[in-house]
Amino acid sequence: MYLTKDVPNEEYEPYNEPGFEGVLRRKLLNPENSSKQFALRTYIIDPNGHTALDRHSHEHGVYILSGELDVRVGDRQAIVRTGDVLHIASDEPHQFINRANEYAKFLCVRDFA
Amino acid sequence: MYLTKDVPNEEYEPYNEPGFEGVLRRKLLNPENSSKQFALRTYIIDPNGHTALDRHSHEHGVYILSGELDVRVGDRQAIVRTGDVLHIASDEPHQFINRANEYAKFLCVRDFA
Numbered sequence: 612m613y614l615t616k617d618v619p620n621e622e623y624e625p626y627n628e629p630g631f632e633g634v635l636r637r638k639l640l641n642p643e644n645s646s647k648q649f650a651l652r653t654y655i656i657d658p659n660g661h662t663a664l665d666r667h668s669h670e671h672g673v674y675i676l677s678g679e680l681d682v683r684v685g686d687r688q689a690i691v692r693t694g695d696v697l698h699i700a701s702d703e704p705h706q707f708i709n710r711a712n713e714y715a716k717f718l719c720v721r722d723f724a
Numbered sequence: 725m726y727l728t729k730d731v732p733n734e735e736y737e738p739y740n741e742p743g744f745e746g747v748l749r750r751k752l753l754n755p756e757n758s759s760k761q762f763a764l765r766t767y768i769i770d771p772n773g774h775t776a777l778d779r780h781s782h783e784h785g786v787y788i789l790s791g792e793l794d795v796r797v798g799d800r801q802a803i804v805r806t807g808d809v810l811h812i813a814s815d816e817p818h819q820f821i822n823r824a825n826e827y828a829k830f831l832c833v834r835d836f837a
Contacts, residue, residue, distance in 0.1 A: 612797035612816065617787070617807035640785045645811035648835035649762050651785045672753045672764045674730070674831055676789075684725035694730035698758035703725065718787055720833050722761035 613645035620714065623655055633660020633709070642723065649722050654707075656680065656715045661708040669721045671699040678715025681708040726758035733827065736768055746773020746822070755836065762835050767820075769793065769828045774821040782834045784812040791828025794821040 623635035634656050641650040653676070656662070664683075675695045682689050682697065684705045691697060699705045709715050736748035747769050754763040766789070769775070777796075788808045795802050795810065797818045804810060812818045822828050 612795075612800050612802070612813075612818075613811040614802060614804070615809045617809065639787070639809045640811045645813070646783055646785055647814075648783055648837040649785060649833055651787065651809065651833060670759055670761055672759055672762060672833070674752070674764065682725075687725050689725070689727060691727070696728045696730065696752045696764065698726040698753045700725075700758070701760075705725075718831065720762055720764060720785070722835070722837075724761040724835075724837055 613640070615639055615644070617653055620655055620716075626654070628663065630663025630665075631661070633657035634662055648724065649720055652719050652721075654717055654719055656707060656709040658709055658712055658714065662706055664704055664706040666702060666704040668701050669723070670701055671705070672720040673697045673699070674718045676716040676718055678709070678713055679711040680715045680717070681710050682706070683708070726753070728752055728757070730766060733768055733829075739767070741776065743776025743778075744774070746770035747775055761837065762833055765832050765834075767830055767832060769820060769822040771822055771825055771827065775819055777817055777819040779815060779817040781814050782836070783814055784818070785833040786810045786812070787831045789829040789831055791822070791826055792824040793828045793830070794823050795819070796821070
């Protein structure tokens, strides 16, 4: 068993990769500390923040913990809110944009298959 | 993109497998609807409820969404609460027991590698 914990927003680290704006991330489970087949992370996106338009071979599972996000996957678009869950398949281009007035937070799984 | 959502506790389905007591489950992402390499589910455990003492080759990643649980993994034991995260490795025996006065809810990932 490996134990870790989420932390208050103020303790999150900025995720300063190209194309990301106003995004914070916390790495929870990954092969460096525990899990072999998947990684589990939480992301916070500030109002007006967004992730890069990303595309890769691994899948994503996303559970919205709080807030509201505009998500674009391929040529589809949706508004997702607390309790919504989405799957992004291998090679689907995807981007999260926060157009609301409060921060949004989600849990994200990726596989290592 | 596949979209689904969590629901209020009253809409959860009982998880009546042998050894489980007072456990409800909602299947979110899995190979039948979307994800190939992992499944994502939420579980609710009522006060005095518990999962079976389980052991299997797949890994688990668990994020506690609310409440407090006594978790036993191998010969270790821990109390986990909202925001705590744990990893259960392949073949580690594990059991969740709710000894608190309120329900506990967690998000659970399993791999299909």
